[in-house]
Each structure stands twice: as C-alpha cells, then as structure tokens.
Amino acid sequence: MISVAIVGGTGYTGVELIRLLSSHPKVSVDLLTSRSHAGTRADQIFPSLRGISDIVFSDLGDDTLNALQKCDVVFFATPHGVAMQQAEALTQAGVKVIDLAADFRLQSLVEFEQWYQQQHACPELLKSAVYGIPEVSRDKLRNANLVGNPGCxxxxxxxxxxxxxxxxxxxxxxxxxxxxxxxxxxxxxxxxxxxxxxxxxxxxxxxxxxxxxxxxxxxxxxxxxxxxxxxxxxxxxxxxxxxxxxxxxxxxxxxxxxxxxxxxxxxxxxxxxxxxxxxxxxxxxxxxxxxxxxxxxxxxxxxxxxxxxxxxxxxxxxxxxxxLVKGAAGQAVQNMNVMLGFDETLGLNFAPIVP
CATH class of the missing domain: 3.30.360.10 (Dihydrodipicolinate Reductase; domain 2)
Structure with a gap:
C-alpha cells in the first residue's frame, strides 16, 4: 500500500481527498494534519466520514514533519504559501508532493509575486514542478516528484x-x-x-x-x-x-x-x-x-x-x-495515479450524483 499524508485536512478539498483516497485500493491515508483540530478525529469535524475513516488530526510539529518524510505521497490542501516551505525537504527525502494551492502553478516568479503578494520560498524547485492536468501533461507527470495541481x-x-x-x-x-x-x-x-x-x-x-x-x-x-x-x-x-x-x-x-x-x-x-x-x-x-x-x-x-x-x-x-473534484481533489488523485504508474481511474471511477 502507498502511504499518503494530507496536510491541511479541514477544508473542502481536504475532506474530498479523504473521501476519494479512502476508496482507493492501493492507498492508505496514514497522516492528516490540522493545527486547529489536532487530536480530534476527522469524522467529528466531518460526520460524512463516519464509518469511512477513523483517522485523527495531528499538529504540524517537528515529529509530524519527520513522519511526512516517511510517506510516499504528501498532498497539501493548505492556503497559498504553505507547501513551498516544506516541499524541498520532502522531495529530497524521496516523497512525491502534490500541492493543491498555487505555490507551484505559475512558473513566472514575477507573476507569482504580483498575484499572490509573497516571495517564492524555493524558486529553484519551482523549475522542476509539473503543472498537473493529466490530459495535457501525462508524459511529464510520470516522472514528476512535485506537482502544482491546477486551479479550478x-x-x-x-x-x-x-x-x-x-x-x-x-x-x-x-x-x-x-x-x-x-x-x-x-x-x-x-x-x-x-x-x-x-x-x-x-x-x-x-x-x-x-x-x-x-x-x-x-x-x-x-x-x-x-x-x-x-x-x-x-x-x-x-x-x-x-x-x-x-x-x-x-x-x-x-x-x-x-x-x-x-x-x-x-x-x-x-x-x-x-x-x-x-x-x-x-x-x-x-x-x-x-x-x-x-x-x-x-x-x-x-x-x-x-x-x-x-x-x-x-x-x-x-x-x-x-x-472540488476534477477542479481540485479528484484531479490531484488522478495526478497521483499517473505519477505512481497506477490505472488513472483508481479511486475516481464513480458516477455523478443526481439529484
């Protein structure tokens, strides 16, 4: 099983990642972080997860950062500016990183700083990031260690x-x-x-x-x-x-x-x-x-x-x-499947809900 961590699991994309990855046959969600809800079970925050996941939120302290480096894949469902603080250490440890915020979307540092009002923490690493739309970037994703998940x-x-x-x-x-x-x-x-x-x-x-x-x-x-x-x-x-x-x-x-x-x-x-x-x-x-x-x-x-x-x-x-799915968490899981050589539909091939 692939060991996965989700950093920032209290937002809508975070809970979507938990929902999707919980049904993925080759993935185990082993770590979930939230500073505000550390020590709380995820299904207490999101009752929809009752019977689906019993994972408990962890704080993003030094012990947790060490634990992240032991995972195979880390998803960042965090505000802009968080993933770029941790991505370099994680990728150097051999972890594949998928950021659902904007830290690794724009290749132009000038445009990133203009639109997001902050300096990029790892501009050299940004150069190796793959913009993750599988239907466009599939060949690059197969060898990617760092993916900027596109905006919706x-x-x-x-x-x-x-x-x-x-x-x-x-x-x-x-x-x-x-x-x-x-x-x-x-x-x-x-x-x-x-x-x-x-x-x-x-x-x-x-x-x-x-x-x-x-x-x-x-x-x-x-x-x-x-x-x-x-x-x-x-x-x-x-x-x-x-x-x-x-x-x-x-x-x-x-x-x-x-x-x-x-x-x-x-x-x-x-x-x-x-x-x-x-x-x-x-x-x-x-x-x-x-x-x-x-x-x-x-x-x-x-x-x-x-x-x-x-x-x-x-x-x-x-x-x-x-x-929240193809526009965020679903596309992130699709990117992970391509990066790991899995069938692209794993954890994702379900029908829309109506009504």
Whole structure:
C-alpha cells in the first residue's frame, strides 16, 4: 500500500481527498494534519466520514514533519504559501508532493509575486514542478516528484481550448481570432471553507455576482496554459471573468471565440471528439446537447459541448466540472495515479450524483 499524508485536512478539498483516497485500493491515508483540530478525529469535524475513516488530526510539529518524510505521497490542501516551505525537504527525502494551492502553478516568479503578494520560498524547485492536468501533461507527470495541481477555472479553460490550440498549431495558421473570452461561474465552495460575511447563506442565496472584474489570479495561469503548456504558436489575448452563483458545487465556463475563414472550414465537433476520444474523464457531448453542472456533481468528470456558427464566424465551447473534484481533489488523485504508474481511474471511477 502507498502511504499518503494530507496536510491541511479541514477544508473542502481536504475532506474530498479523504473521501476519494479512502476508496482507493492501493492507498492508505496514514497522516492528516490540522493545527486547529489536532487530536480530534476527522469524522467529528466531518460526520460524512463516519464509518469511512477513523483517522485523527495531528499538529504540524517537528515529529509530524519527520513522519511526512516517511510517506510516499504528501498532498497539501493548505492556503497559498504553505507547501513551498516544506516541499524541498520532502522531495529530497524521496516523497512525491502534490500541492493543491498555487505555490507551484505559475512558473513566472514575477507573476507569482504580483498575484499572490509573497516571495517564492524555493524558486529553484519551482523549475522542476509539473503543472498537473493529466490530459495535457501525462508524459511529464510520470516522472514528476512535485506537482502544482491546477486551479479550478484554469482546468476548464485549458481543457476547453486544447483541441483548438493544437489544431491551430498543426495547421500553422490562425483558426481563431486573437481574443478569447472565458465567462465562468462557480459554486460557493470554490471560495473555501471559511467564515466570511460575503459567503454566508443570506449573502449568497438568491444572488448572482461577478468578482475579480479588474483582474483575477487565475488569468495568468490560463495564459500560461495556452502559451507554455499548449505551446500556442500564435498570440492569444484572454479576457477572464469569474462569477459566484448560489449553489454549493459546480463550475460552468463558457468560452467564446471568433473563427477565421480557415477556422470555419474545420468541423470543431469532430476535432473535439477526436482529441478526447481516449480520455475517460472528458466527455464531449453530441451536437445539440449542452451540459449542466449536476451532470458532473461529486465526480471527476468534465463535460464539454461545442457550438459552431459559421454564418456569424463564432465558436462557443461550454465546459462543466465539479470544482472540488476534477477542479481540485479528484484531479490531484488522478495526478497521483499517473505519477505512481497506477490505472488513472483508481479511486475516481464513480458516477455523478443526481439529484
């Protein structure tokens, strides 16, 4: 069995990791940390875990740090800035590290410091980190010791754009206009498990609002995905605007693009189906069928629909996922499976829940 630790298990992504890894046939969750709940059983904090896990939270002291170095994989479900304080010692000890925060997502130190308002603690180690979208970075993940788990919004944007950027590169000609609009919506759980006035029921229920209008830290991550991960040969300008919607789970990203004459000649439905034909967690819906968030709830599935209107030279890509699973914990487990050479679906191949 693979020995796994979760650092910071009291948030929504932390409890999702416990839920998913508890059903993984090759994993044992041996260590779970929380400074605020040290000594408390996880199922006392999350009753949903009763009968599933009897693990007890540990404080992140010196003894715990030594114990982390004896694990095979350590997940950091912590605020930004925590994982980079421990990652170097862990990787040197031969531990594989998967960070669900932003410490190892952006390769540009300038952009990291600008958007996260802190200096990076291990810039040399950052260079070796792999950005973990398995459907894009699978070959690199197989040899990775350190993975930056993507943000939820960038996962939908990058996977929604991948077939388009790849087709454009292959044809060596512009198929879409320079400007890309990503209009995205997320459930309240995307903001984390925290007691903020703006996130309480009376504020979020029966309400719909945009945020990050002047700029959002997932924008440089999306641009990095296009320019570096997908190696776009053409400049693309991204306008990214997120919204908070009154639901708990779910993410819906609508991507709007203008087609060139060459782009209108492409059958984009077929291009998406071909690109993702072998991806078990990516579902390209038939023409005329459009996704909704409940069709992926509590699952690692991501569903995509493509609408092409050549008369208006428009292409619309609709992407849905559960922001806590494929957008966070599920993708982290999928990354671990690839890193360890396991079947990618282990611990993840279950149906969405309805209603």
């Amino acid at each position: 919004y960038p996962t939908t944007a990058i996977l929604g754009l991948k077939p388009i950027i790849e087709a454009q590169n292959a044809k060596n000609t512009r198929l879409i206009d320079e400007r890309i609009i990503v209009d995205a919506k997320s459930g309240v759980s995307g903001a984390g498990r925290q007691a903020k006035l703006a996130l309480n029921y009376a504020e979020t229920s029966d309400n719909f609002e945009a945020y990050g209008v002047t700029g959002h830290r997932h924008l440089p991550e999306i641009e990095q995905g296009i320019n570096i991960l997908l190696e776009s040969q053409f400049t693309q300008r991204v306008r990214f605007l997120p919204h908070l919607v009154p639901m708990i789970r779910g993410m819906y990203s609508s991507i709007h693009l203008e087609l060139t004459d060459a782009g209108k000649a492409v059958d984009w439905q077929q291009a998406f189906e071909d690109s993702y034909a072998d991806e078990v967690f990516l579902d390209v819906l038939p023409t005329g069928i459009y996704p909704d968030t409940r069709s992926v709830r509590a699952s690692n599935r991501l569903r995509i629909a493509v609408y092409q209107n050549n008369d208006r030279a428009e292409l619309t890509v609709l992407v849905v996922q559960d922001n």
